[in-house]
Amino acid sequence: MKTALKFWPDSASSVSGQVNFFFVLMVVLCTSIAVAIAFFLIYSTLRYHRKHDNEMGRPTRYRIPVEVAWTVIPFFFFMGMFAWGSKLYFDIERPPDNAIKMYAIGQQWMWELQHPEGPREINELHIPVGRPVQLSLISQDVIHSFFVPAFRTKQDVLPGRYTTTWFKATVPGKYHLFCAEYCGAKHSGMIGWIYAMDPQDYQRWLTEGAAEGSFSSQGEKFFHQFGCANCHHFERQGRAPYLKDLYGRRVEIEGGQTVVADENYIRESILNPNAKIVYGFQPNVMPNFTGQLTEDQVLALISYVKALGPEPGSQQPSSSGTAPKEYGQEKGIAGPGATSISGSHPQER
Amino acid sequence: MIEEATEQSVRETYLNKEQGILSWLLTTDHKRIGILYTISITFFFFLGGFFALLMRLELIDPRNWLVSAETYNKLFTMHGIIMVWFFLIPSIPNTLGNFVLPMALGAKDLAFPKLNLASWYVFMLGAAVTIFALFRGGVDTGWTFYTPFSTTYSTTYVTAATVGVFINGFSSIMTGLNFIATVHRMRAPGLTWYKLPIFVWSHYATSIIFVLATPVLATTLLMVAVERIFQVGIFDPRLGGDPVLFQHMFWFYSHPAVYIMVLPAMAVVSEIIPAFSRKPLFGYKAVAYSSIAIATIGFLVWGHHMFVAGISAYSAMSFSILSYFVAVPSAIKVFNWTATVYRGAVSWDTPMLYAIGFVGLFTIGGMTGLFLAALGLDVHLTDTYFVIAHFHYIMVGGTVMAYLGGVHYWWPKISGKLYPEGLARLSAVTIFLGFNLTFFPQFVLGYLGMPRRYAAYPEEFQFLNILSTAGASILGVGYVMPLFYLLWSWKYGKEAGPNPWRATGLEWQTSSPPPKHNFEETPIITTSLPYPYEEMKEELGLVQTR
Numbered sequence: 001m002k003t004a005l006k007f008w009p010d011s012a013s014s015v016s017g018q019v020n021f022f023f024v025l026m027v028v029l030c031t032s033i034a035v036a037i038a039f040f041l042i043y044s045t046l047r048y049h050r051k052h053d054n055e056m057g058r059p060t061r062y063r064i065p066v067e068v069a070w071t072v073i074p075f076f077f078f079m080g081m082f083a084w085g086s087k088l089y090f091d092i093e094r095p096p097d098n099a100i101k102m103y104a105i106g107q108q109w110m111w112e113l114q115h116p117e118g119p120r121e122i123n124e125l126h127i128p129v130g131r132p133v134q135l136s137l138i139s140q141d142v143i144h145s146f147f148v149p150a151f152r153t154k155q156d157v158l159p160g161r162y163t164t165t166w167f168k169a170t171v172p173g174k175y176h177l178f179c180a181e182y183c184g185a186k187h188s189g190m191i192g193w194i195y196a197m198d199p200q201d202y203q204r205w206l207t208e209g210a211a212e213g214s215f216s217s218q219g220e221k222f223f224h225q226f227g228c229a230n231c232h233h234f235e236r237q238g239r240a241p242y243l244k245d246l247y248g249r250r251v252e253i254e255g256g257q258t259v260v261a262d263e264n265y266i267r268e269s270i271l272n273p274n275a276k277i278v279y280g281f282q283p284n285v286m287p288n289f290t291g292q293l294t295e296d297q298v299l300a301l302i303s304y305v306k307a308l309g310p311e312p313g314s315q316q317p318s319s320s321g322t323a324p325k326e327y328g329q330e331k332g333i334a335g336p337g338a339t340s341i342s343g344s345h346p347q348e349r
Numbered sequence: 350m351i352e353e354a355t356e357q358s359v360r361e362t363y364l365n366k367e368q369g370i371l372s373w374l375l376t377t378d379h380k381r382i383g384i385l386y387t388i389s390i391t392f393f394f395f396l397g398g399f400f401a402l403l404m405r406l407e408l409i410d411p412r413n414w415l416v417s418a419e420t421y422n423k424l425f426t427m428h429g430i431i432m433v434w435f436f437l438i439p440s441i442p443n444t445l446g447n448f449v450l451p452m453a454l455g456a457k458d459l460a461f462p463k464l465n466l467a468s469w470y471v472f473m474l475g476a477a478v479t480i481f482a483l484f485r486g487g488v489d490t491g492w493t494f495y496t497p498f499s500t501t502y503s504t505t506y507v508t509a510a511t512v513g514v515f516i517n518g519f520s521s522i523m524t525g526l527n528f529i530a531t532v533h534r535m536r537a538p539g540l541t542w543y544k545l546p547i548f549v550w551s552h553y554a555t556s557i558i559f560v561l562a563t564p565v566l567a568t569t570l571l572m573v574a575v576e577r578i579f580q581v582g583i584f585d586p587r588l589g590g591d592p593v594l595f596q597h598m599f600w601f602y603s604h605p606a607v608y609i610m611v612l613p614a615m616a617v618v619s620e621i622i623p624a625f626s627r628k629p630l631f632g633y634k635a636v637a638y639s640s641i642a643i644a645t646i647g648f649l650v651w652g653h654h655m656f657v658a659g660i661s662a663y664s665a666m667s668f669s670i671l672s673y674f675v676a677v678p679s680a681i682k683v684f685n686w687t688a689t690v691y692r693g694a695v696s697w698d699t700p701m702l703y704a705i706g707f708v709g710l711f712t713i714g715g716m717t718g719l720f721l722a723a724l725g726l727d728v729h730l731t732d733t734y735f736v737i738a739h740f741h742y743i744m745v746g747g748t749v750m751a752y753l754g755g756v757h758y759w760w761p762k763i764s765g766k767l768y769p770e771g772l773a774r775l776s777a778v779t780i781f782l783g784f785n786l787t788f789f790p791q792f793v794l795g796y797l798g799m800p801r802r803y804a805a806y807p808e809e810f811q812f813l814n815i816l817s818t819a820g821a822s823i824l825g826v827g828y829v830m831p832l833f834y835l836l837w838s839w840k841y842g843k844e845a846g847p848n849p850w851r852a853t854g855l856e857w858q859t860s861s862p863p864p865k866h867n868f869e870e871t872p873i874i875t876t877s878l879p880y881p882y883e884e885m886k887e888e889l890g891l892v893q894t895r
Contacts (some may be wrong), residue, residue, distance in 0.1 A: 005812050006809040006810075007797070008797070009797045009798050018725075019725060019726065019729055022723070022725060022726060023720070023726060026720055026723070026726070030716040030717075030719065030720075034712050034716060037683065037684075037687055037708075037712055038709055038712075040687055040691070041690055041705060041709075042705075044692075044695065045690060045695045045701075046719055048626075048690070048691070048693050048694065049697075050694045050695055051894070052697045054851075054890050054891050055627065055694040055894050056628070056886055056889075056891035056892060056894075057626045057628030057692060057693035057694040057695075057882065058628065058629045058692045058693075058893065059628050059629055059882070059883060060628070060631055060688060060689075060692055061631065066688075067632050067635050067685075070681065071635075071677060071680075071681055074676070074677060074680045076675065078673035078674075078719065079670075079673065080674055081673065081719055081723050082669055082670050082673050082722070082723070084723065084725070085669060085722070085724045085725045086666050086669060086724050086725070087725070088723070088725025089580075089656075089662070089665065089666075090662065090723030091725070092725055092728050093662065096724070108502070121398055141502060142495075142498040142501075142502050143495060143497075143498070143658075145732060147732070147800060149797065149798025152729040153728060154658055154728050155592070155657055155659075156658045158499060158586075158592060158658075158659055159585075159586045159587070159592065160591075162585070165698075176798065178623045178799040180731075180801075181495070181732060182422075182495065182503060182801075183498060184422075184489070184498060184503070185422065187802060187803065187804075188416070188418060188800075188802070188803035188804045188805045188806065189805070190445065191807075193353060200464065211696050320420075
C-alpha cells in the first residue's frame with residue numbers, strides 16, 4: 001500500500017472539525033506566547049550581555065502589579081481553555097438518542113464488532129455516513145482502548161464493565177481503528193478499519209451479511225438455551241423478575257435502594273445475580289453465570305432484554321439512553337464514558 | 350618553592366581527607382554520598398538511554414525489523430522504570446541536592462548523615478532487584494503497571510520489578526525526611542526562611558511530595574504483587590476487583606512524582622539564572638510560594654491521566670480545572686525567570702545555556718500540557734505520541750537540561766576544576782537541537798493519531814519517526830560528550846577557585862573542593878536579602894557599570 005506523507009489527520013466525523021478548530025486555536029495562542037517569551041529572553045541576553053568580567057546586573061524594581069498581571073491574565077486564559085475543552089468533551093462524549101446501537105468486544109489482540117441486525121465483524125466495522133453510531137464496549141481480558149483518530153474519539157474498553165463511545169461519520173472512507181491502551185505482546189497489531197459508507201451501500205452490505213438473524217434474536221436463542229426462560233417467563237407472577245420493558249426502567253432492590261436497569265445492571269444480574277436482588281424476590285434462586293458465558297453471549301442476552309419492549313415482539317427498546325446516570329453516580333465510576341449518560345439530545349450539525 | 354607547592358596541594362578537602370574505597374562506601378559526608386548517587390544515576394541514565402536508542406532504531410521502519418514486539422514492549426517498560434525511578438526522581442535531589450543543600454544552608458552536613466548513606470544503599474538494593482528482573486528476561490507491563498494486565502496476564506518478571514521500585518521508594522522517603530529536617534534545623538545563624546535560595550525552597554517542596562506521595566506508590570505496588578501472587582481480588586474484575594482503582598492509586602503518586610522531577614529542576618534554574626545575570630531573582634517570594642503551590646495542587650490533579658478511562662464527566666471536569674490551576678504557578682516561574690534576565694549582566698556560559706534551554710523547553714512542555722488538560726482535546730491526544738512528546742519536553746527538556754546545567758554550574762565546587770567551556774557549550778547546543786528534532790515531530794505524530802507503545806505502525810507515520818530517530822542519535826552524542834570532558838577536567842582542568850561565577854550562594858563562600866565539614870567556620874548571615882548582589886558587590890568584586 002502506498003501512502004503519501006501525512007502531517008494532518010483525516011477529519012471525518014461530526015466533531016472532528018470542532019476539535020481541529022480548538023486545536024489550531026490553541027497552537028496559535030501558545031505559539032505566540034512562547035515566541036514572545038523566547039524573544040524577550042534572547043533579546044535580554046543579547047541587549048544586556050556582560051561587557052566586563054566584573055559587571056553586575058541592575059536590580060529591577062519589584063512591582064506587585066506586574067506579578068499580579070502575569071498571574072491573573074494566564075489564569076483567565078486557562079479558564080477559557082477549561083470551559084471550551086469541557087464543552088467540546090460533552091459534544092464528543094454524549095451520544096444522541098437516535099444512534100444505531102452496536103457492540104464491540106476487545107480481547108488480546110482483536111476487535112469483535114457486532115451489528116444489531118446480526119452481522120459480526122472482526123477488526124472491521126462498517127457504518128453508514130450521516131447516522132450516529134453508539135458502541136457499547138467491553139473487554140474480555142485486559143484494558144484496551146477504542147481509538148479512531150479520524151473521528152477524534154477514544155474510549156477505554158474495560159473488563160467487567162461497559163463503557164460507551166459514539167461518532168457520526170461525515171465523509172465516506174476507510175479509517176484506522178487503533179487500540180490505544182497497551183494490552184500486551186501484540187498491542188500494535190490490535191488495529192483495524194472503520195468503513196464509512198453511503199447509507200445505500202451500507203444497507204446493501206447489511207443485507208448481504210445478515211444470515212444469522214438479528215443480534216437480539218441470537219440473544220433469544222441463548223435465553224432459551226441457558227434456561228433463562230424457565231423462570232423469566234412473561235407472566236407477572238414468576239419466580240423471577242419480569243423482564244419486559246425492563247431496560248432503562250428504575251428497579252427497586254432489596255435494601256431500599258433503586259437502580260436503573262442499564263447494560264451494566266443487566267450484565268451484573270446475569271453474571272452475579274445475588275449482587276442486587278429485586279425487591280420482593282429471593283436470593284440464591286438464579287445460578288451464577290460468571291465464567292459460563294462469553295462476553296458476546298452476555299451482550300446478545302442484553303440486546304434481547306433491551307428488545308423486549310412493552311408489547312410482545314417489539315424490536316425497538318423504549319427510549320434507551322435514559323436515566324442510567326443515577327446508577328453510575330451511585331457507583332461513583334460511570335460517566336459519559338460509561339454506558340450511562342442521561343439527558344442526551346440529538347446532535348445535528 | 351617546592352615546600353610551598355606541597356603545602357598547597359595537601360590542602361584538606363572532602364576528597365582527600367580520607368582515602369580508599371571503604372572511605373567512600375562508608376562515608377556519611379553528604380558531598381561524597383552525592384557523588385555516589387551521581388555515579389549510580391549516570392549508569393542508569395545511559396542504560397535507560399540505550400533502551401531508548403534501540404526503540405528509536407526499531408521505529409525507523411513501520412514493521413518489526415530489529416526486535417520482536419515482545420522485546421519492544423520490554424524495552425519501553427525498562428526504559429520507563431529505569432528513567433523514572435532510577436534516574437529522574439533521584440537525579441537532582443540526591444546528587445546536586447545532596448551536595449549543595451547543606452552548604453546552601455551553611456550547615457556541616459544533612460541532619461541525619463547515616464540515614465543519607467542508608468538511602469543510597471536502599472536505592473542500590475532496589476536497583477539490584479530491578480536489574481535482576483531485567484536480566485531474568487525483563488518486564489512488559491509498561492512503567493505504569495496497569496491492571497489487570499500486570500496482575501493476571503503478563504508472564505514476565507512483574508513481581509520482581511515492583512519489589513525493586515517498592516524498595517527504591519524508601520530511599521526517596523529517607524531523602525525527603527532528611528531534607529525537611531535539615532531545612533528546619535540546620536540553617537546558619539541569621540539565615541531566615543526569606544533569605545533561603547529558591548534551591549532550598551524547591552527542594553523543601555519536593556521533599557514534602559517525597560514523604561507524602563511515595564507511601565501511596567508503595568501500597569499500590571504491594572497490592573499488585575499480592576493480587577499477582579495470591580489471586581486476591583483487588584484490581585482484576587474476574588476476582589471481584591476494579592482495574593480503574595489501580596489507576597487512581599497509581600496516578601495519585603505518579604502525578605506528584607512529575608513534580609518531584611521538575612521542582613528540583615526549577616530549583617537549579619532559579620540559581621543559575623540570577624548567577625549568570627548577576628542580579629537577584631525577580632519575584633523571589635512569588636517563585637518560592639509557587640513551588641509550594643505546585644507541590645500542593647499537584648496532589649489534586651491525578652485524574653487527568655484518566656479522562657477516557659471511564660470516570661464520570663463531572664470528575665473529569667474537576668480534574669481538568671485543577672490541572673489548569675497547577676499551570677498558574679509554573680507560568681509565574683517562567684515569567685519571573687525571564688524578568689530576572691532583563692537588565693542583568695548576562696553571560697552565555699554553559700550553565701546559562703542550559704537554563705535558557707530549560708525555560709524554552711519547559712514552556713513548550715507546559716503549554717502542551719494545557720492542550721492535554723482540555724477535556725475535548727485530551728480524548729484525541731491521550732495515549733498518543735503527543736503525550737510522549739509532552740512529558741519528554743518536561744522531563745528531558747526540563748529536568749535533564751536543568752540537571753546538566755546544575756552539574757556544570759556546581760562542577761567547580763564539586764571537583765575544584767573548571768570544565769572546558771568551548772566543548773561544554775558545543776554539547777549544550779547539540780543536546781538542545783537533538784532534543785527538539787527527536788521530540789517535536791512526535792507532537793505531529795500524536796495529532797495524526799499514532800498510539801504510544803506501538804512496536805509497528807502504519808506507513809504514513811514513517812517519515813516523522815525517521816526524523817525523530819535522527820534527532821535521537823544527535824541527542825545521544827550530546828549526552829556522551831559531558832561524560833568525557835567532565836572526567837577529563839577532574840584530572841586536567843584548571844583550578845576553579847572558590848567562586849568562579851561570583852555567585853552569592855553560601856556554597857560559593859567556601860573553598861573548592863570544600864573541606865570535609867564544608868566551612869572552616871560556621872557562616873553568619875548578615876545580609877538582609879536572598880541573592881544579595883548589591884550588599885555583597887565589594888566582596889564579589891563587582892561594579893555597577895550601567
